Amino acid sequence: MNREDFPLLKKDIVYLDNGATTLKPKVVIDKMNKYYLEHTANIHRGDYDLATKTNELYDNVREIVREFVNCDYHEVIYTSGTTMSLNMVVFGYMRKHLKKGDEVLLNKGEHASNVLPWIKLSEEIGIVIKYVPLDKNYELTLDNIRKCVTKKTKVISLAHVSNVIGDVRDIKSIGKFCKEKNILFNVDGAQSVPHMKVDFKDSNIDFLSFSGHKMCGPTGIGILVGRKELLEDMDPIFLGGGMNNYFEEDGSYELKEVPTKFEAGTPPIAEVIGLGETIKYLMNLGIDKIHKYEVELKKYLLEQVKAIDNLIIYNKNSNSGILAFNIDGVFAQDTAVYLNHYNIAVRAGNHCTKLLKDEIGVKNTVRVSIYFYNNKEDIDILVKALKNNKDIFKVII
Amino acid sequence: MDENFRREIILDNYNDPMNRGLIEDDSYLKTRTNSESCIDDLNFMMKIEDDTIKDIRFDGEACAISTSATSIMIRSLIGKKIDEVRKILLNYQNMINEKEYDKELLGELNVYDNIQPNRKNCALIPSVAVDKMLEELK
Ligand SMILES: Cc1ncc(COP(=O)(O)O)c(C=O)c1O
Numbered sequence: 001m002n003r004e005d006f007p008l009l010k011k012d013i014v015y016l017d018n019g020a021t022t023l024k025p026k027v028v029i030d031k032m033n034k035y036y037l038e039h040t041a042n043i044h045r046g047d048y049d050l051a052t053k054t055n056e057l058y059d060n061v062r063e064i065v066r067e068f069v070n071c072d073y074h075e076v077i078y079t080s081g082t083t084m085s086l087n088m089v090v091f092g093y094m095r096k097h098l099k100k101g102d103e104v105l106l107n108k109g110e111h112a113s114n115v116l117p118w119i120k121l122s123e124e125i126g127i128v129i130k131y132v133p134l135d136k137n138y139e140l141t142l143d144n145i146r147k148c149v150t151k152k153t154k155v156i157s158l159a160h161v162s163n164v165i166g167d168v169r170d171i172k173s174i175g176k177f178c179k180e181k182n183i184l185f186n187v188d189g190a191q192s193v194p195h196m197k198v199d200f201k202d203s204n205i206d207f208l209s210f211s212g213h214k215m216c217g218p219t220g221i222g223i224l225v226g227r228k229e230l231l232e233d234m235d236p237i238f239l240g241g242g243m244n245n246y247f248e249e250d251g252s253y254e255l256k257e258v259p260t261k262f263e264a265g266t267p268p269i270a271e272v273i274g275l276g277e278t279i280k281y282l283m284n285l286g287i288d289k290i291h292k293y294e295v296e297l298k299k300y301l302l303e304q305v306k307a308i309d310n311l312i313i314y315n316k317n318s319n320s321g322i323l324a325f326n327i328d329g330v331f332a333q334d335t336a337v338y339l340n341h342y343n344i345a346v347r348a349g350n351h352c353t354k355l356l357k358d359e360i361g362v363k364n365t366v367r368v369s370i371y372f373y374n375n376k377e378d379i380d381i382l383v384k385a386l387k388n389n390k391d392i393f394k395v396i397i
Numbered sequence: 398m399d400e401n402f403r404r405e406i407i408l409d410n411y412n413d414p415m416n417r418g419l420i421e422d423d424s425y426l427k428t429r430t431n432s433e434s435c436i437d438d439l440n441f442m443m444k445i446e447d448d449t450i451k452d453i454r455f456d457g458e459a460c461a462i463s464t465s466a467t468s469i470m471i472r473s474l475i476g477k478k479i480d481e482v483r484k485i486l487l488n489y490q491n492m493i494n495e496k497e498y499d500k501e502l503l504g505e506l507n508v509y510d511n512i513q514p515n516r517k518n519c520a521l522i523p524s525v526a527v528d529k530m531l532e533e534l535k
Binding site: 331332333334337340348349350363364393394396397 | 403404407408411436437438458459460461462464515516519
């Protein structure tokens, strides 16, 4: 779909590392350039025309995000990305509200940014982290979550779509369950928001994080959506200009309202504006179409690789555009280097998901991650290379 | 160097590396390498006596380049005096980083004299590890 919108696709590359970051359409690049070329100004502090225009564009992105994920305008916070958003949740909200012995449910398919902050918090205040076991397909189910919940469970924190297995967690049911049990529901949307409709309200989400760069947008910008009443009781991690009403010598101060109190300092203005353009682009394309298209391409890929007998695939069943595999007896990085020989970009490693090894038995995998601008031809080129894998060492050494 | 010959040496050392597998022995120096641009994760141990490297062993998951380089490096260093080892490491690192170096010192390690830029870190793993363990002596 829409390949012609992406300048980089005019080059002879097969880009299948969309889980790491995505290519940018020209409209998004142009929109950001325009800020630099035609209306550079800081926000909220200028009385001149340039600043007014910039302000308008900047503020309007909150409205675009609101519509995109169905939340309220004041629930949208600009951050630098999913990692920052998740850290704000853990150190701005959870540190203040959880206490020793409170339990947080994670699982071993989570990205470092949804594990390490919790480990640090547990070191600081003694919360207890429990890892919900994955099922036989390495997927997370509500059933398994239920079995781990106790009276002390205060938070369930998970990726909507996990970044190696690519299983789509049933956040609607989990959100409903959390609401019934009075458990906070923290969702990492880094791998889902770019690909499918995520409905903040309908899924009873308390906090939702995602990154611009994984959805055709710029790096350095992400979003944290939080339920208003929770945000009002959340501490900012950064303090400074733009987020306070006053401060005095005697140490008294007052912060601005949500969400401004979480946005200290000059934000990445071009990136915010670029993110707005990206979301408009995705909404025009039809976010529902994207996921369906990717799942079909993955099915096509699975069909094609069936004949290759030395491929070990870890996530045949998962319902997204992510495929994790290894060539039997070949180190993942060697496979990625081999594929690079054919201009195919994939990722090898643990994908920042260092605990998954306990579930799938290997530390490193090769990950193919599809986006809407990939096509069958990309898959054919990949499959051809994989079919010839007997030659791998001839090619890479 | 003949490409087939180069490949054969690398693959032999990858498939059947020297001294893979760690042992329990407190008289060894130990280190773990974990490079940023390479996903290899190797543990090393090294025994030094009379200013001489008596043994180096390693274990872990790694790519063809770093595993083979480790194997060849181990074979090249065992039995050598520390001064000599430092010279070899320096020249090896210079070779990988495309600086001037003395080919004569490197023997079989010369198979990496033409390494692709994105594999440099893999090839450097064993020398970084041995360097790190030698640091501990100071
Ligand atoms: C599931 C998941 N969570 C969080 C992140 C972190 O995102 P970022 O690096 O944009 O902060 C990623 C990105 O790799 C991810 O895949």
